Amino acid sequence: MKAVVVKKPHEVCIEEVEIPSPPPGFARIKVKAAAICATDLEIVEGNIPANYPLIPGHEWSGIVDAVGSEEDSHWIGKNVIGSSDVVCLKCDACRSGNWRYCESFEEIGFKRNGAYAEYMLAPVYGLCEKPACVPFENAALCEPLGVALGTLKKARAKAGQTLLIIGAGSIGLCMLAAAKVMGLKKIVVCARSSDGLKIAKEMGAYATIATKEKDLEEEMSKLHPEGTDLVIDATGAEECIQKSLRILKRGGTLALAGYGKGKIMNIRIDDIHIKNLKVVGAGNNWNMHKKALSLMEDGSVDLSCFVTEKIKLEDFETSLLHAKKRPAGFVKAVFVNE
Ligand SMILES: [Zn+2]
Ligand SMILES: [Zn+2]
Numbered sequence: 110m111k112a113v114v115v116k117k118p119h120e121v122c123i124e125e126v127e128i129p130s131p132p133p134g135f136a137r138i139k140v141k142a143a144a145i146c147a148t149d150l151e152i153v154e155g156n157i158p159a160n161y162p163l164i165p166g167h168e169w170s171g172i173v174d175a176v177g178s179e180e181d182s183h184w185i186g187k188n189v190i191g192s193s194d195v196v197c198l199k200c201d202a203c204r205s206g207n208w209r210y211c212e213s214f215e216e217i218g219f220k221r222n223g224a225y226a227e228y229m230l231a232p233v234y235g236l237c238e239k240p241a242c243v244p245f246e247n248a249a250l251c252e253p254l255g256v257a258l259g260t261l262k263k264a265r266a267k268a269g270q271t272l273l274i275i276g277a278g279s280i281g282l283c284m285l286a287a288a289k290v291m292g293l294k295k296i297v298v299c300a301r302s303s304d305g306l307k308i309a310k311e312m313g314a315y316a317t318i319a320t321k322e323k324d325l326e327e328e329m330s331k332l333h334p335e336g337t338d339l340v341i342d343a344t345g346a347e348e349c350i351q352k353s354l355r356i357l358k359r360g361g362t363l364a365l366a367g368y369g370k371g372k373i374m375n376i377r378i379d380d381i382h383i384k385n386l387k388v389v390g391a392g393n394n395w396n397m398h399k400k401a402l403s404l405m406e407d408g409s410v411d412l413s414c415f416v417t418e419k420i421k422l423e424d425f426e427t428s429l430l431h432a433k434k435r436p437a438g439f440v441k442a443v444f445v446n447e
Contacts, residue, residue, distance in 0.1 A: 118155025192235025268292030
């Protein structure tokens with residue numbers, strides 16, 4: 110089969126590799142859609158731990174083509190999405206629901222081969238059947254949408270709270286979609302340039318701010334005069350995090366959902382201490398695929414506008430470049446297999 114392989118940092122190619130066989134507990138998926146995530150670019154650049162050579166891809170959907178255990182044979186032929194977390198389900202962490210702390214935790218697309226291929230392996234316990242009304246390429250986005258749902262849950266977001274989202278990439282926009290469904294109010298999205306904010310406006314953001322043109326703190330003092338209940342930073346940039354702490358209302362919450370790239374940052378801890386702020390890490394998708402899929406199924410969330418580029422595996426180079434440079438209007442490139 111064809112697969113896009115990151116041989117080592119900065120070395121990516123398309124290769125003919127063996128079709129994987131599912132061990133017990135696993136399904137082989139004929140990949141129908143695999144979205145390129147900003148995290149995948151970090152793998153290409155060697156900024157986060159990965160097992161090279163690696164086939165990336167953790168945002169996927171497809172059709173179950175084979176299973177490793179007879180008891181799972183009812184999955185064969187089903188259209189699915191699934192969790193990319195491979196865990197033991199037996200240790201204390203798994204049994205207490207904190208399976209991402211499992212001692213044998215391995216994530217598909219990071220430690221194990223992922224979805225930039227014609228076939229991939231995924232654990233059967235994480236599969237969810239995809240309803241026909243949700244296209245494969247949208248279903249692949251249940252992964253980032255689930256990250257957003259999980260972040261809002263961790264931040265204990267409540268209906269009626271005000272929200273600022275910093276960053277209008279796919280994670281920032283998924284946060285917007287999830288927050289709207291959850292009833293947050295006066296949701297403001299900011300990004301450096303107005304290009305990326307067009308879609309946020311179309312998705313129903315209360316206001317958008319291009320920080321190249323306007324001062325974020327000044328604008329926020331007009332939009333949320335009492336301070337903001339929740340800020341989600343999807344950039345990982347020092348300046349944005351510093352500003353978030355000042356924009357937040359007393360007792361407010363900052364959720365960190367961007368990569369800091371290992372950087373040590375200057376944070377004024379008095380902003381957190383005196384204002385009694387809570388800071389939470391978004392982490393990853395904590396088993397939110399099913400919920401994300403149900404929101405797509407009933408039409409509460411429609412991420413069709415995120416799929417701005419459908420590509421073949423062969424065209425990985427241009428799309429990885431687009432995902433990095435983010436030309437005007439770009440949200441997500443998705444590999445689509447016939
Ligand atoms: Zn992702
Ligand atoms: Zn475990």
